[in-house]
Amino acid sequence: MNNQRRTVLKSGSGAALLGMLAAAGIITPGMALADWNKAAFDAKSMADTLKALGVAGTTDSKDVQVTGPDIAENGAVVPVGVASTLPNVTMVAILIEKNPNALAASFVLPEGTEANVQTRVKMGQTSNIYALVKSDGKFFMATKEIKVTLGGCGG
Amino acid sequence: MGNPMKIRAASKDGVTEVKVLVSHEMETGQRKDAAGAIVPGWFITELVAKHGDKVVLTSDFGPSVSKNPYLAFKFKGGAKGDKITVSWKDNKGDSRTDEAAIN
Numbered sequence: 001m002n003n004q005r006r007t008v009l010k011s012g013s014g015a016a017l018l019g020m021l022a023a024a025g026i027i028t029p030g031m032a033l034a035d036w037n038k039a040a041f042d043a044k045s046m047a048d049t050l051k052a053l054g055v056a057g058t059t060d061s062k063d064v065q066v067t068g069p070d071i072a073e074n075g076a077v078v079p080v081g082v083a084s085t086l087p088n089v090t091m092v093a094i095l096i097e098k099n100p101n102a103l104a105a106s107f108v109l110p111e112g113t114e115a116n117v118q119t120r121v122k123m124g125q126t127s128n129i130y131a132l133v134k135s136d137g138k139f140f141m142a143t144k145e146i147k148v149t150l151g152g153c154g155g
Numbered sequence: 156m157g158n159p160m161k162i163r164a165a166s167k168d169g170v171t172e173v174k175v176l177v178s179h180e181m182e183t184g185q186r187k188d189a190a191g192a193i194v195p196g197w198f199i200t201e202l203v204a205k206h207g208d209k210v211v212l213t214s215d216f217g218p219s220v221s222k223n224p225y226l227a228f229k230f231k232g233g234a235k236g237d238k239i240t241v242s243w244k245d246n247k248g249d250s251r252t253d254e255a256a257i258n
Contacts, residue, residue, distance in 0.1 A: 036201055037215060041217040041218075078221070079225075081227075099219050100183075100219075101218070104216075104219040104220055105215065105216050105217060106214065106215045107213065107228075108212070108214070109212065109228075110209070110210055110213075112211070112230050112232060113211050113230040113231075114228070114231070116228065116229050117214075117227065117228045118225075118226070118227040118228075119221075119226050120221035120224065120225045121221055122183070122219045122220070
């Protein structure tokens with residue numbers, strides 16, 4: 001009947017909750033949610049993305065594994081995982097070479113968190129997926145090609 | 156505030172595996188609607204997972220993360236009943252926090 005009233009109630013309580021959380025120090029701006037690296041996510045090419053992430057040079061490493069299907073039937077949902085046995089991994093990023101913006105996601109791993117993350121990404125077309133791992137201050141990469149057969153072209 | 160996240164956390168041999176399924180549109184900003192106008196991007200930019208008060212994972216997402224993002228990771232420590240809190244923020248300033256206990 002009175003839908004507007006419901007909406008107002010909902011948004012009102014939501015805002016109040018956020019305020020409470022902020023007051024209690026649970027959500028502190030700039031800490032809990034660190035600055036989003038806009039430059040890196042806006043970068044079009046692999047090289048620009050790496051530059052925006054502050055990566056000077058990378059080494060190919062067998063200790064970094066990219067997991068994913070060889071052929072993805074649906075480019076909208078491609079399961080991708082990055083795992084590494086390198087010590088002291090502090091950062092992991094997933095890059096998709098031929099997407100409009102190469103960087104899909106980056107993760108900051110505090111001490112105690114294992115270098116093993118899985119997520120799902122969108123892929124516009126068949127492309128190489130790069131896993132970027134920062135270990136002991138150095139950057140390592142691994143790659144895997146995933147064929148996308150969106151539209152049933154058979155790849 | 157979006158829909159609730161699904162969070163599963165299981166502890167085994169001193170390592171806790173956390174799986175998160177977020178409910179979010181993740182619009183890329185590349186698509187066009189029927190009228191040919193670009194559908195504005197709407198996606199999660201930041202997601203933070205905590206074990207108690209300790210941050211165990213900070214992630215930055217771009218629009219190329221799939222709709223209803225899925226995320227799995229592992230961290231050392233964590234006991235049954237400990238609290239896992241996950242919060243996200245999107246590019247429209249919306250945010251949400253959910254929590255779950257470790258199994």
